[in-house]
Amino acid sequence: MAVLLAVEAGERRWLVPSGPRRAVLALLAARLGLFAAAAAALDLSGESRVLFILVPFAAYFAFGRAVSLGLGGLCLALLIAGLTLRVPGWYAQAAYLSEVLMFGVGLMLAIAMAGIAVGEQASRIRLEAALRDLRESHDQLTAYAAQVAELSAAAERNRLARDILDSLGHHLTAITIPLEKAEAFRDRDHAAADQAIADARSLARQALKDVRGSVGALRGGEPPAPLSAMLGGLVRQADAGEPRVTLTVTGDEAGVGAATRTVLFRAAQEALTNARRHSGARRVCVSVTVDDREARLVVTDDGRGFHPSLREAPAGRAAGDGFSLAGMRERAALAAGTRRSTAGLARGPRSP
Secondary structure, eight states: OHHHHHHHHHHHHHOSTTSOHHHHHHHHHHHHHHHHHIIIIIOTTSGGGGGGGHHHHHHHHHHOHHHHHHHHHHHHHHHHHHHHHHSTTGGGSHHHHHHHHHHHHHHHHHHHHHHHHHHHHHHHHHHHHHHHHHHHHHHHHHHHHHHHHHHHHHHHHHHHHHHHHHHHHHHHHHHHHHHHHHHHHTTTOHHHHHHHHHHHHHHHHHHHHHHHHHHHHTTTOSOOOOHHHHHHHHHHHHTTSSSEEEEEEESOGGGOOHHHHHHHHHHHHHHHHHIIIIIOOSEEEEEEEEOSSEEEEEEEESSOOOOHHHHBOTTSSBSSSTTHHHHHHHHHHHTTOEEETTTTEEEEESOO
16 A cells, blocks of 8 residues: 555656656556556455556546557456456356456546546646736737827827917918008008907917817817818908908718818818918819718919929928928828829818
8 A cells, every 4th residue: 555655646746748758657557566466466355456447547647548448458358367367267157247347337437537637637728828828918908008099199199289280370370461461551541450450369369269179179079060161260261351262062061070071171271371371362262072982172272373392392291381281191191081282182081
C-alpha cells in the first residue's frame, strides 16, 4: 500500500499530457507490476484484480483513447490467461464467467469516465483561452474607444472652429461695408451715416448671436431651421447693399440631413463673403436644387472672377484668401460631397 501511495503521488506530479513520457510509462509499469504482485501473491481471494481497471483509466490522460483501450484489452487478456492457468475449465463455471464479464464492464466504464474527464479538461482549457482572448479584446476595445473619443473631440473642435471662422468672417466683412459707407457720408449725409452705423451694429449683434449658436450646438440646442429659411435670412442680411443677392430653392428639402444643410449654408455664406470682398460684382445669385440623389448649391456673380489655380495652393489650402476655399472643400468632404471653384459650387448627398 505504501508503494502504491508513492506511485499515486508521482502520478499527480508527472501524469499530465505535457509530462515526461518516460516517467509516465515508468509509473504505469510500476502500477501494473504492483497490481500483478498483489493479485498473484498477497490476495488469495482474487478481489485485487479489480485494481487493473485503474491502469487504462490513468493511461487515458497521458496517451489518449487508443492506448487506454489497448491497455484495457491487455488487462482483460491477463485476467483470462491467469484463470486459464489456475482454473482449468473456468469458462464452464458461471462464477468465473460473471467475474470476467464484470471486469470487462468495469474497464469500459473506467475508460468512458476517463474520456469524459479529458473532454472536460480540454473544455476548461479552451474556456480559459477564450477568457484570455476576451480580456485582450476588451483591453483593445477600451484603447480604441479612448482613441475614438479623442478623435471625436478633435473633429468637434475643428467643426466648431470652422463654424466660428466662417460666421465671423462673413459678418466682419459685412460690417465693414456700412462702416465704410458711414465714413463716406459722415460730412455729406448724417442720416445715411447714422443708418449705416445702425446697420453695422445690427450685424455685430448677429455675429455674436451666431457665435453663441455655434457654442450652443455643442450642448444640444434647438433643432436647426430648414435650409431655405437659413439661406433666406443670410440673403436678406447680405442684400442690404451692394451686391444685390437673389435666392432660388427648388425641390423638396425635407430629406436634407443636418450635416448637408450645414455644409450648404456655410458654403453659401463664404461665397457671399468672397463676392463682397473680391469680385466687385453688382449681382449675386444663390440657387439650391434638391432631388432624390443630391442637394446642390450654386453661387454665381457678375464680377471679375478668378482662376482657381491662382487662389489655392497645390495642397488644397487657399493661398489668396486664407481658409475659405479649403474650408468649403473640407466641409463638403465631411458630408461626402464635392466643391468646384468656377463660381463656388458645393454639392452633397441628400442625407448625411
